[in-house]
Amino acid sequence: MKKSPLLRGRRGLALSALVLLAAVVLAVWQFKPATPATPPAEGSVAAMLHDLALSTDAWRENRRDISVLLDDLTRGTIATAAIGEDALYVTTADGLRYWVPDQSGRVADLLLARYAGLSGERFPISLFDTDGETPWYERLLPYSPIALLALLAIGIAIARYQPYRATRAGTDIGFDDVIGAAEAKLALRDVTAYLRDPAAYAALGARPPKGVLLTGEPGTGKTQLAKALATESNAAFIQITGSDFSSMYFGVGIQKVKALFRSARKQAPCIIFIDEIDGIGKRAEQQRSSDAESNRIINQFLAEMDGFDAASGVLVLGATNFPNSLDPALVREGRFDRTIAVGLPGLGDRDALFRLYAGKIKAATDLDFAQLARNTVGLTPAAIAYIVNHAALLAARAEARQVEMSHVVDAIETCRIGEQPSGVTPLSETDRKRIAVHEAGHALIAADLRVGRVEKVTILPRGQALGVTLVTPVEDKRLHLESELRARIMMLLAGRGAEQLYFHEVSSGAGQDLQEASKIALSMVGALGMSPSGALLSLQAVREANIEFDSGASIQAADQLLRTLEAECQARLKLMKAALDHITERLLEDETVPGEEVLAAIAALPRPTQEARAQVLLAPALEMIDRVAASALEEADNFQLAPRPSRDGDEEGPGMV
Template sequence: MSRSGIKHRARKLSRNRYWQSAAGIALTFLIAGATWLYSAEPTAAPDMNTAMAVQIQHNDKPWTEHDSRFSNFVDDLRAGKVSEAVTGNDHLYVTLKDGERYAIVDQLGLAARQTYDFVARYTTPRFQFSELKERPSAAFSAGYAIDMAMRLLIIGVVLSVAWPMLWGFVTSHLKRKKKSKITFDDVIGCGEAKQALLDIAAAQRHPERFSSLGARAPRGVLLTGLPGTGKTHLAKALAAECGVNFIAATGSDFSSMFYGVGIIKVRNLFRQARRKAPCIILIDEIDGIGKRASEPRMGETEQNRIVNQFLTEMDGFNGAEGVLVIGATNLAESLDPALRREGRFDRTIAVALPTLEDRKGLLSLYLSKLKKVGEMDIDRLAGTCMGLTPAAIASLVNQAAIFAAREHASSIEERHVIDAIETNRIGEQPSGITPFTEQERLCIAVHEAGHALTAARLKIGKVDKVTILPRGQALGVTLVIPTEDKRLHRKSELENRIVMLLAGRAAEKMYFNEVSSGASSDLQEATKIALSMVSGLGMGPNKDLATLSVMREAGIEVEPGKTLDQVNTLLREQEAVCDALLEEHRDVMDFIVDRLLMEETINGTEVYAALGMNVRSLHAHDAQGLEQAAAYTGS
């Protein structure tokens, strides 16, 4: 945009804010003035039909200097002593037949109301009763006017600031870049998702191909996948590929502390998209909109209305208008089922983790953005990064640069990247911790040796490093890296994983005839796998095929005791396999323990050498998620 265009836009925004502020102030004074006139006291003349009222109007001291209680007034009424009573000025003035005078404080008007009820019971009143309506004094009128003027001024100033802010909250998410500069060439990996989005891009660029066949272009696309897999980048690349405008919002943008503002935001979003058509709307973290509740509580009513407005808007336009809605979420099950149906979100595209070739491209891309990078073995690094998302790879490359700067290195070397990968997997080595005792070092070494031996012997990934130094929250770590991408896992592979998780505890029991608290996280992970095998995969000891989650959804009560028995049986069976494996290789265990006590950190090749195995010929039998396979903590 030219300089003159920028100045023109700035003047236009300034004028808009000026008129919004002026409208807020005018609205404030209009409402406050009407309220003032409506609530002001009438200026009718006081009722002075009696001599007593006239005297009170001029001087009420003869009554107010004798305060009394309402109970005394009631006693005087019953005795027939009351001659006249006048209410007004927050008092009930009483004159007795013998000339005695007194006043009762009556700020709430309760005494006057009960006196009136007493008089109304009798056709012929026993005493004279009247009401004194006093005209406000000049001082009171002036004070009241000044007070109201100050209130109007304060409210006007507040609204003059709040009104533009409120209007900005309603429309802020619409003020986005018109064009996206990210293309599919900038998005590495996500091959299947790219191909599906390219079909959609063709429908946006050449709608006549579809209309000539009677086909309808999709209205919405839902991108799902793990955090950091590139869903937002894919949506921006699709907008650039189609050559259309791009509006970005998030699910939380439609929430507001003001009732009804969320619905206004939804309407404005789609209205703006129609004006900019052809246009792509990206709603990141669309699960923030949530589901509708069948019996909403107070806080859920507005959420139901926002979801309903979305349903209406997505049904309110067709593909010919050139508006496409892309939703990105990590929790697709949190969306309302009516929003996910065909005709609204026609396509659901799963964005998978990057493959080996994708990881090579990502590492090359992010390393090329750094300065002074040394020689790198991209193939080795890409294999070590298995299971990481593109966002995680970008982060660890940046972390490698931080490590190099910490060491005052002249360039970023491969060891810095490896350190960053290990930090990402098992945490950074803490500093300033209390040194371990010899007994604790021995216990941690035995624990980690058990993990390392079983992982290498059962070929569960690649044992890369074993250390008894603390990393993150762990007191010791065995780093096992998956060596291939897998989506299916056999029963034997899952059982081997349980064996490896139980190996640290089993090694402690074999060496010390007791176990320590260091196996708590291992037991938790092993229990999760065993429970999944029993309740969802049909791999339990009893070979039951019923899935517990489906039975719970159907409302069928499931006795947890039977499931717990199967989980315990499965864990006991694998514990026996683990004990036998460690006893068979007791000499290798002793060697690994001695090396750990001597060096504190050893390479995985030493473990394979002690077992007589060639690490290069390994064929891993497991490559589950990195969170489960990367680190196995010790004590």
């Protein structure tokens, strides 16, 4: 729902100010008393009417009753008189001014009846401010400013809340202009054919889809796909959001839904694109008045989708990042018939995206787009657009003539790990060493377990972090093995483990790492069936079934998994103690160490024998077994070793079975 062009930007503000100024000028002109060209003669009825028009206070100060009026009328002492709507104003020959109330008009009738019977010279009498002397249109003029302002408000409301207009000239975006999302574009080809010729589907008895739902992460290009679909289908395009149906007034949201579908049917073939359709929400129990209004909006939306013919050429296209937030009745078959997932761009798509956005800025000719694409695994097209724009900002900040490769790399790091803050209080040598040990632990475990490609390690603050280890994915993955998740948890715990190994005490710097590791562990235990105890129950299924569940066992299982992986991480760090010392020293010297140096430090370690490596890695488990065996021995009252049976009669002595 868009504003009228007359109300956009400064033009709308200027128009409103002009109309308001005209209303004020009209009001001032209307209420300003008219000044005659020549003053009336003193003592005339015109002079009295002029004085009354200026102010009636001189008469209102003296109130008289009917007897005084009749007495002055009989004695002939009245000089001039004026009949008003609710009073009679009298001026006597000696200059006295008074008034007589006349709410019903009977006093005026009595005066006129006596006036007709007077003999001799009669005093002048006139009408003052009565309906009889005022034209009908002049009675409306005092209310004209208010009426004008009301008409202006109604006009603005109609212009703003005008029935939804569709874009017919196309959106200037086609499928070829949308880079990536190949699967989504392929799925939308059928919809394009239907919108171009809905009668062909109806002739075959085929039921075309009424609604299509686009899902995916934020920034993957769902809105661009919707605009491209409208252009390819040569259909009208109405773009709104899920929150447009909400209103502070009861019943307005339902009328908006009706107006939307009514406008779409008139302009068919038409695509109704509802961005962030999860804003409509789910129906809920009517515990509050707002719940009742929300339920009514959803019910009306469902009724409208069931009401229009599938061959009418109207398609509802929804986009959301949270498909689980939609009402189940809304996404069932017959309403939203298809759900299309818009995925992240692949390697080639990222290369094309960098080339596209780099063409819009003054970029250097030696940009390595292939390397940039490899270093941005998992980023959305919106993130890539931000990276290129931020690189241009960095180049402008450095007063460079063009955007170099270093600017783009710095922009990628900013996108992944945050902006490098300025004016940070210098850290003490003890804190610098602790941060260096922490980040060295992250980097070594990440490289050793191949969690990803270690790009760089730095103890310079970035964003909210005091130090950063930048690890980028090697490939696009949607399927993660249990071993990969365990390796990622160990990488997150490695910073804390390195601190414990060096200082025998941990710090608050591992708080965010523990939070991320706990999320993965809880997901493994409660949703992925990777619990150490072998439990396969999904906590999400339990919640959806509305079954009361004690999550204490799952929390204990996740904690057990974290403790096991922490012990294994500690064992690996002990094996790589020399590399940990080297990377820590290099960080304290240069503050930033490239990932290649981390790999070289691991490669320089002496290769332990398989038996020694297994012994170090199994040390925590063996220590636990020793403690259990010792506790059993202490509690035994009489512990004897059973004799081992000998293979020949000559061999005797105790033995272990």
